[in-house]
Amino acid sequence: MSALAHTAATVLAATDYTAAEAKGIAGASSAGFAYGLAAIGPGIGIGYLVGQAVQAMARQPESAGQVQTTMFLGIAFTEALALIGFVVFILLKFV
Amino acid sequence: MADPMNIRIEGPSPAMQVAVDLARKSVWLIPVVVIISAAFWGIDGVLSSLYALAIVVVNFLLAAYMLAVTGRISAAVMAAAALFGFLLRLGLIFLAVLLVRNTEWIELLPFGITLISTHLALLFWEMRYVSATLAFPGLKPQATPNPYLPSSESSDSDPSNLSPSASAPDSYGNRGLSAPKG
Numbered sequence: 686m687s688a689l690a691h692t693a694a695t696v697l698a699a700t701d702y703t704a705a706e707a708k709g710i711a712g713a714s715s716a717g718f719a720y721g722l723a724a725i726g727p728g729i730g731i732g733y734l735v736g737q738a739v740q741a742m743a744r745q746p747e748s749a750g751q752v753q754t755t756m757f758l759g760i761a762f763t764e765a766l767a768l769i770g771f772v773v774f775i776l777l778k779f780v
Numbered sequence: 781m782a783d784p785m786n787i788r789i790e791g792p793s794p795a796m797q798v799a800v801d802l803a804r805k806s807v808w809l810i811p812v813v814v815i816i817s818a819a820f821w822g823i824d825g826v827l828s829s830l831y832a833l834a835i836v837v838v839n840f841l842l843a844a845y846m847l848a849v850t851g852r853i854s855a856a857v858m859a860a861a862a863l864f865g866f867l868l869r870l871g872l873i874f875l876a877v878l879l880v881r882n883t884e885w886i887e888l889l890p891f892g893i894t895l896i897s898t899h900l901a902l903l904f905w906e907m908r909y910v911s912a913t914l915a916f917p918g919l920k921p922q923a924t925p926n927p928y929l930p931s932s933e934s935s936d937s938d939p940s941n942l943s944p945s946a947s948a949p950d951s952y953g954n955r956g957l958s959a960p961k962g
Contacts, residue, residue, distance in 0.1 A: 735859045739858070756795075756847075757799070767870055780888050
């Protein structure tokens with residue numbers, strides 16, 4: 686992450702930006718990159734979770750209600766990881 | 781094994797009922813959030829925390845609504861809605877923050893802390909209830925008719941009676957798993 690910020694700062698320093706502007710832009714791009722990375726894991730997790738839940742519902746349609754309840758809670762728990770990444774992003778970017 | 785494209789989830793959506801229950805529980809978190817935010821960040825912190833709590837509740841309700849609507853179509857569509865809904869809701873949360881980030885009342889630190897903590901607190905709270913309901917279905921609260929009240933005999937014909945039957949699942953998907961009535 687710091688290597689990315691350093692590279693971005695180096696590239697931006699070669700342009701007309703001042704050092705402070707270049708540092709700000711590098712920080713913003715790093716925060717966005719971190720947020721994107723933080724959303725990948727939950728995306729994979731939700732995909733796996735929902736796939737297994739649909740498979741369970743296909744095997745036992747009579748228990749679809751219980752499976753859907755568990756699936757919903759699992760999605761929400763997995764999404765908490767993305768929310769943590771998002772909060773870190775807004776704290777890095779806007780504070 | 782049935783075809784996932786042909787599986788439909790009929791009846792009331794358990795996810796929607798869990799989300800409504802989460803929204804109901806979030807009312808109990810409002811005083812806690814207000815007191816803590818007011819103690820550390822003042823009135824701006826209170827407003828920011830309440831905004832974050834509202835985002836959490838709307839996020840739950842929107843996720844459950846998408847699952848409920850698409851579950852009536854097919855399980856495969858529900859899976860697609862869960863995945864694309866994840867991206868959509870992340871985008872909506874991002875938009876909700878972008879819209880208010882330059883206003884005077886927003887404090888991003890209490891906003892972020894409330895967003896994560898209330899999301900997880902509500903989930904753990906609900907998970908305990910759901911786990912207990914699934915593990916001990918006979919212990920879940922029911923609308924049991926009171927034998928000492930004369931009007932309890934007519935409660936079976938009341939459409940608003942929420943007691944589970946053998947055919948209709950209850951709010952957490954249990955079918956006919958009720959305690960023996962003495």
